[in-house]
Amino acid sequence: SFAGQAVSLTALEFAILRTLMARPGSVFTRELILDAAYEGNIHVADRTIDSHIRNIRAKMSTAGCDTVIETVHGVGFKLGRCEAAR
Incomplete structure (x- = not known):
């Protein structure tokens, strides 16, 4: 939950x-996120992560949290600070 509002995420x-x-503050490549999130040898396109990140951002934004995940262009993603939507 964020600010008392439940956020429903898929597994x-x-x-x-x-x-x-x-590892807050660390930048994760798509490959590292894929390895951590998909157990086993499931083969998916690395851009699949972009769709999941977009979904997480949308769900957190609905709960009032913007910038939960920041894009580090040319590298990957990192955890951001939850800032109230304006």
Whole structure:
């Protein structure tokens, strides 16, 4: 939950967010996120992560949290600070 509002994440979205939360401030490549979020040898396109990140951002934004995940252009993603939507 964020600010007392429940945020419903899929298991995969939660795994991605948990991965980012494990090392706040660290930048994760798509490949690192894929390895952490998808257990086993499941082969998916690295851009699949972009869709999941977009979904997480939308769900958190609905709960009033913007910038939960920041894009580091040319590298990957990192955990951002939850700032109230304006």
